[in-house]
Amino acid sequence: MIISNNTVDSLLKTHFFASLDDDSVKKLLACFREQNYSKGDVVLREGEKNQDLFFVIIGIAKSYKVSPDGKEQILSLFRSGDAFNMTMIIDSNPQVYTVEAMSPLTLAYISRSDLYELMNQNGKIYEAILRLFADQIRYLVTLVEDLSFRSVMGRVAKILMMYMSDLYTPHMRITQRDIAAMAGTAREVVSRALRALEDDGYIVIDHSRINITDPEALQELIDYSA
Protein backbone atom coordinates (compact mmCIF):
# COMPACT_ATOMS: atom_id res chain seq x y z
CA MET A 1 0.00 0.00 0.00
CA ILE A 2 1.29 3.44 -0.94
CA ILE A 3 -0.81 5.56 1.39
CA SER A 4 -0.18 6.21 5.07
CA ASN A 5 -2.18 4.62 7.88
CA ASN A 6 -3.68 7.97 8.72
CA THR A 7 -4.97 8.30 5.16
CA VAL A 8 -6.40 4.80 5.26
CA ASP A 9 -8.23 5.65 8.50
CA SER A 10 -9.64 8.85 7.00
CA LEU A 11 -10.79 7.09 3.86
CA LEU A 12 -12.48 4.34 5.86
CA LYS A 13 -14.48 6.98 7.73
CA THR A 14 -16.01 8.42 4.53
CA HIS A 15 -19.57 7.51 3.49
CA PHE A 16 -18.11 6.19 0.28
CA PHE A 17 -16.12 3.44 1.98
CA ALA A 18 -18.58 2.81 4.79
CA SER A 19 -21.02 1.08 2.45
CA LEU A 20 -18.49 -1.31 0.92
CA ASP A 21 -17.55 -4.88 1.79
CA ASP A 22 -14.06 -5.75 3.04
CA ASP A 23 -12.88 -7.18 -0.26
CA SER A 24 -13.75 -4.05 -2.29
CA VAL A 25 -12.27 -1.85 0.42
CA LYS A 26 -9.01 -3.75 0.22
CA LYS A 27 -8.85 -3.62 -3.56
CA LEU A 28 -9.74 0.08 -3.66
CA LEU A 29 -7.21 1.05 -0.99
CA ALA A 30 -4.47 -0.72 -2.95
CA CYS A 31 -5.11 1.64 -5.89
CA PHE A 32 -5.07 4.91 -3.93
CA ARG A 33 -2.12 7.31 -3.88
CA GLU A 34 -1.69 10.42 -1.78
CA GLN A 35 -0.23 13.85 -2.30
CA ASN A 36 0.43 16.94 -0.19
CA TYR A 37 -0.16 20.53 -1.25
CA SER A 38 0.66 23.93 0.24
CA LYS A 39 -1.91 26.65 0.78
CA GLY A 40 -2.62 28.35 -2.57
CA ASP A 41 -1.53 25.39 -4.73
CA VAL A 42 -3.84 24.59 -7.64
CA VAL A 43 -4.90 20.94 -7.62
CA LEU A 44 -7.05 21.02 -10.77
CA ARG A 45 -7.36 23.80 -13.30
CA GLU A 46 -10.51 24.66 -15.25
CA GLY A 47 -10.17 23.58 -18.88
CA GLU A 48 -7.58 20.90 -18.18
CA LYS A 49 -8.21 17.18 -18.10
CA ASN A 50 -7.60 15.15 -15.00
CA GLN A 51 -8.84 11.62 -14.64
CA ASP A 52 -8.47 11.03 -10.92
CA LEU A 53 -11.11 10.94 -8.22
CA PHE A 54 -9.93 12.83 -5.12
CA PHE A 55 -10.74 12.62 -1.43
CA VAL A 56 -9.66 15.26 1.08
CA ILE A 57 -7.72 13.72 3.96
CA ILE A 58 -6.44 16.81 5.80
CA GLY A 59 -7.18 20.48 5.18
CA ILE A 60 -9.64 22.43 3.06
CA ALA A 61 -9.84 23.06 -0.69
CA LYS A 62 -12.18 25.28 -2.65
CA SER A 63 -13.61 24.81 -6.12
CA TYR A 64 -14.32 27.99 -8.02
CA LYS A 65 -14.92 29.62 -11.36
CA VAL A 66 -13.75 33.04 -12.47
CA SER A 67 -16.05 35.34 -14.44
CA PRO A 68 -14.75 37.20 -17.54
CA ASP A 69 -14.28 40.34 -15.41
CA GLY A 70 -12.16 38.40 -12.92
CA LYS A 71 -14.72 37.85 -10.16
CA GLU A 72 -14.30 34.57 -8.31
CA GLN A 73 -17.34 32.48 -7.40
CA ILE A 74 -16.61 29.72 -4.93
CA LEU A 75 -18.75 26.66 -5.69
CA SER A 76 -17.83 24.31 -2.86
CA LEU A 77 -15.48 23.88 0.03
CA PHE A 78 -14.08 20.38 0.35
CA ARG A 79 -13.18 19.23 3.83
CA SER A 80 -11.84 16.01 5.25
CA GLY A 81 -13.86 13.11 3.80
CA ASP A 82 -15.27 15.05 0.83
CA ALA A 83 -14.73 13.80 -2.71
CA PHE A 84 -14.32 15.85 -5.88
CA ASN A 85 -13.79 15.48 -9.62
CA MET A 86 -16.59 12.91 -9.93
CA THR A 87 -17.58 13.97 -13.44
CA MET A 88 -14.36 12.45 -14.73
CA ILE A 89 -15.90 9.07 -14.02
CA ILE A 90 -18.59 9.69 -16.64
CA ASP A 91 -16.66 11.31 -19.46
CA SER A 92 -13.29 12.83 -20.22
CA ASN A 93 -14.46 16.40 -20.86
CA PRO A 94 -12.26 19.19 -19.50
CA GLN A 95 -12.54 20.35 -15.90
CA VAL A 96 -15.42 22.75 -15.29
CA TYR A 97 -13.88 24.36 -12.21
CA THR A 98 -10.54 25.04 -10.58
CA VAL A 99 -9.66 23.47 -7.23
CA GLU A 100 -7.21 25.23 -4.95
CA ALA A 101 -5.80 24.41 -1.50
CA MET A 102 -7.02 26.89 1.14
CA SER A 103 -4.75 25.41 3.79
CA PRO A 104 -2.00 22.78 3.83
CA LEU A 105 -3.77 19.91 2.14
CA THR A 106 -3.40 16.14 1.89
CA LEU A 107 -5.40 14.37 -0.80
CA ALA A 108 -5.87 10.71 -1.64
CA TYR A 109 -6.73 9.88 -5.23
CA ILE A 110 -7.54 6.97 -7.48
CA SER A 111 -7.27 6.91 -11.27
CA ARG A 112 -10.29 6.52 -13.51
CA SER A 113 -8.98 3.31 -15.05
CA ASP A 114 -8.43 1.61 -11.68
CA LEU A 115 -11.84 2.75 -10.48
CA TYR A 116 -13.54 1.52 -13.67
CA GLU A 117 -12.00 -1.87 -13.36
CA LEU A 118 -13.17 -2.22 -9.76
CA MET A 119 -16.62 -0.81 -10.53
CA ASN A 120 -17.08 -3.45 -13.20
CA GLN A 121 -16.24 -6.16 -10.70
CA ASN A 122 -18.48 -4.91 -7.93
CA GLY A 123 -21.88 -3.22 -8.16
CA LYS A 124 -21.55 -1.86 -4.61
CA ILE A 125 -18.80 0.45 -5.82
CA TYR A 126 -21.13 1.73 -8.55
CA GLU A 127 -23.74 2.50 -5.93
CA ALA A 128 -21.21 4.29 -3.74
CA ILE A 129 -20.19 6.46 -6.70
CA LEU A 130 -23.83 7.27 -7.46
CA ARG A 131 -24.27 8.35 -3.86
CA LEU A 132 -21.36 10.77 -4.27
CA PHE A 133 -23.15 12.25 -7.28
CA ALA A 134 -26.42 12.52 -5.38
CA ASP A 135 -24.65 14.41 -2.55
CA GLN A 136 -23.10 16.79 -5.02
CA ILE A 137 -26.35 17.47 -6.89
CA ARG A 138 -28.12 18.13 -3.60
CA TYR A 139 -25.37 20.52 -2.55
CA LEU A 140 -25.42 22.44 -5.84
CA VAL A 141 -29.20 22.82 -5.72
CA THR A 142 -28.84 24.33 -2.24
CA LEU A 143 -26.21 26.72 -3.59
CA VAL A 144 -28.51 27.84 -6.42
CA GLU A 145 -31.28 28.30 -3.87
CA ASP A 146 -29.02 30.43 -1.64
CA LEU A 147 -27.81 32.59 -4.50
CA SER A 148 -31.32 33.06 -5.88
CA PHE A 149 -33.46 33.51 -2.82
CA ARG A 150 -31.40 34.36 0.22
CA SER A 151 -30.49 37.96 1.06
CA VAL A 152 -26.82 38.89 1.11
CA MET A 153 -26.93 39.24 4.89
CA GLY A 154 -28.40 35.75 5.16
CA ARG A 155 -25.72 34.35 2.88
CA VAL A 156 -22.93 36.01 4.82
CA ALA A 157 -24.44 34.76 8.07
CA LYS A 158 -24.61 31.22 6.67
CA ILE A 159 -20.96 31.33 5.65
CA LEU A 160 -19.94 32.55 9.11
CA MET A 161 -21.85 29.66 10.67
CA MET A 162 -20.13 27.21 8.33
CA TYR A 163 -16.77 28.49 9.44
CA MET A 164 -17.69 28.67 13.08
CA SER A 165 -18.50 25.01 13.24
CA ASP A 166 -15.04 24.42 11.94
CA LEU A 167 -13.20 25.08 15.19
CA TYR A 168 -11.15 21.94 14.77
CA THR A 169 -9.36 23.13 11.67
CA PRO A 170 -7.04 25.69 13.16
CA HIS A 171 -5.47 26.72 9.85
CA MET A 172 -8.70 27.86 8.34
CA ARG A 173 -9.27 31.61 8.42
CA ILE A 174 -11.51 33.56 6.11
CA THR A 175 -11.09 36.91 4.35
CA GLN A 176 -13.81 39.29 3.19
CA ARG A 177 -12.73 38.39 -0.32
CA ASP A 178 -13.41 34.68 0.38
CA ILE A 179 -16.82 35.48 1.83
CA ALA A 180 -17.65 37.61 -1.22
CA ALA A 181 -16.59 34.82 -3.56
CA MET A 182 -18.82 32.37 -1.73
CA ALA A 183 -21.81 34.68 -1.38
CA GLY A 184 -21.62 35.72 -5.03
CA THR A 185 -21.26 39.39 -4.24
CA ALA A 186 -18.69 42.19 -3.98
CA ARG A 187 -16.29 42.61 -1.10
CA GLU A 188 -17.75 46.02 -0.20
CA VAL A 189 -21.17 44.44 0.17
CA VAL A 190 -19.70 41.83 2.54
CA SER A 191 -18.07 44.57 4.55
CA ARG A 192 -21.43 46.30 4.93
CA ALA A 193 -23.20 43.04 5.77
CA LEU A 194 -20.64 42.28 8.51
CA ARG A 195 -21.13 45.72 9.99
CA ALA A 196 -24.91 45.28 9.89
CA LEU A 197 -24.61 41.89 11.61
CA GLU A 198 -22.48 43.53 14.28
CA ASP A 199 -24.89 46.47 14.71
CA ASP A 200 -27.75 44.01 15.11
CA GLY A 201 -25.85 42.15 17.84
CA TYR A 202 -25.26 38.81 16.08
CA ILE A 203 -21.49 39.11 16.01
CA VAL A 204 -18.67 41.14 17.54
CA ILE A 205 -15.76 41.96 15.30
CA ASP A 206 -12.63 42.37 17.37
CA HIS A 207 -9.74 43.15 15.08
CA SER A 208 -9.03 39.88 13.27
CA ARG A 209 -11.63 37.88 15.11
CA ILE A 210 -15.31 37.51 14.40
CA ASN A 211 -17.03 36.26 17.50
CA ILE A 212 -20.49 34.85 16.97
CA THR A 213 -22.18 35.92 20.16
CA ASP A 214 -25.49 34.20 19.62
CA PRO A 215 -25.40 31.29 17.14
CA GLU A 216 -29.08 30.51 17.69
CA ALA A 217 -30.16 34.01 16.74
CA LEU A 218 -27.85 33.89 13.73
CA GLN A 219 -29.37 30.58 12.65
CA GLU A 220 -32.83 32.14 12.92
CA LEU A 221 -31.70 34.98 10.71
CA ILE A 222 -30.43 32.45 8.17
CA ASP A 223 -33.70 30.52 8.26
CA TYR A 224 -35.79 33.64 7.82
CA SER A 225 -33.63 35.08 5.07
CA ALA A 226 -34.67 32.41 2.59
Place this chain on the structure above:
Amino acid sequence: MNIPEIDKDKCIGCEACVDACLRDGLEVVDNVATFVGEDCTWCGNCEAACPTGAITCPYDVIYDTSDECGCGHDHDHDHDHE
Protein backbone atom coordinates in the same frame (compact mmCIF):
# COMPACT_ATOMS: atom_id res chain seq x y z
CA MET B 1 -1.57 42.49 17.35
CA ASN B 2 -2.13 40.60 14.13
CA ILE B 3 -0.87 42.10 10.91
CA PRO B 4 -2.09 41.39 7.39
CA GLU B 5 -0.73 38.26 5.73
CA ILE B 6 1.52 38.98 2.77
CA ASP B 7 2.25 36.32 0.17
CA LYS B 8 5.68 37.32 -1.13
CA ASP B 9 5.31 35.18 -4.25
CA LYS B 10 2.12 36.92 -5.30
CA CYS B 11 3.26 40.48 -4.51
CA ILE B 12 4.32 42.57 -7.51
CA GLY B 13 5.41 45.59 -5.45
CA CYS B 14 2.82 47.91 -7.01
CA GLU B 15 2.28 49.93 -3.80
CA ALA B 16 -1.51 49.97 -4.15
CA CYS B 17 -1.79 48.71 -0.57
CA VAL B 18 0.68 51.35 0.64
CA ASP B 19 -1.55 54.08 -0.75
CA ALA B 20 -4.71 52.43 0.57
CA CYS B 21 -3.57 52.14 4.19
CA LEU B 22 -4.84 55.09 6.18
CA ARG B 23 -2.46 54.25 9.03
CA ASP B 24 0.72 54.41 6.93
CA GLY B 25 1.28 50.83 7.95
CA LEU B 26 2.74 49.49 4.73
CA GLU B 27 5.81 50.03 2.62
CA VAL B 28 7.31 48.21 -0.31
CA VAL B 29 10.76 46.94 0.70
CA ASP B 30 12.85 45.05 -1.85
CA ASN B 31 9.83 44.91 -4.15
CA VAL B 32 7.63 43.24 -1.56
CA ALA B 33 4.92 44.82 0.57
CA THR B 34 6.00 44.88 4.21
CA PHE B 35 4.14 45.86 7.33
CA VAL B 36 6.07 48.64 9.05
CA GLY B 37 3.33 50.36 11.04
CA GLU B 38 2.58 50.45 14.72
CA ASP B 39 -1.03 49.57 14.54
CA CYS B 40 -3.38 47.98 12.09
CA THR B 41 -7.13 48.36 12.38
CA TRP B 42 -7.85 45.33 10.17
CA CYS B 43 -9.86 47.66 7.97
CA GLY B 44 -9.08 45.53 4.92
CA ASN B 45 -8.32 48.51 2.67
CA CYS B 46 -5.01 46.94 1.66
CA GLU B 47 -6.72 43.65 0.77
CA ALA B 48 -9.34 45.51 -1.27
CA ALA B 49 -6.71 47.51 -3.17
CA CYS B 50 -4.32 44.67 -3.98
CA PRO B 51 -4.62 43.58 -7.61
CA THR B 52 -3.10 40.13 -7.08
CA GLY B 53 -4.58 38.97 -3.78
CA ALA B 54 -1.12 39.05 -2.19
CA ILE B 55 -2.18 40.87 0.98
CA THR B 56 -5.09 39.59 3.02
CA CYS B 57 -6.75 40.24 6.35
CA PRO B 58 -8.23 36.87 7.34
CA TYR B 59 -10.61 36.46 10.25
CA ASP B 60 -10.96 33.71 12.80
CA VAL B 61 -14.65 32.96 13.19
CA ILE B 62 -15.33 31.67 16.65
CA TYR B 63 -18.02 31.07 19.20
CA ASP B 64 -16.41 31.56 22.54
CA THR B 65 -18.88 30.93 25.32
CA SER B 66 -16.38 31.92 28.00
CA ASP B 67 -16.28 35.39 26.53
CA GLU B 68 -19.50 36.99 27.71
CA CYS B 69 -19.29 40.26 25.88
CA GLY B 70 -17.72 38.73 22.82
CA CYS B 71 -14.89 41.20 22.80
CA GLY B 72 -12.12 38.65 22.77
CA HIS B 73 -10.36 40.04 25.84
CA ASP B 74 -10.07 39.05 29.47
CA HIS B 75 -12.70 40.58 31.63
CA ASP B 76 -10.71 42.27 34.38
CA HIS B 77 -9.88 45.25 32.26
CA ASP B 78 -11.24 48.40 30.72
CA HIS B 79 -11.55 48.79 27.04
CA ASP B 80 -13.95 50.16 24.55
CA HIS B 81 -15.43 48.19 21.72
CA GLU B 82 -14.77 50.88 19.11
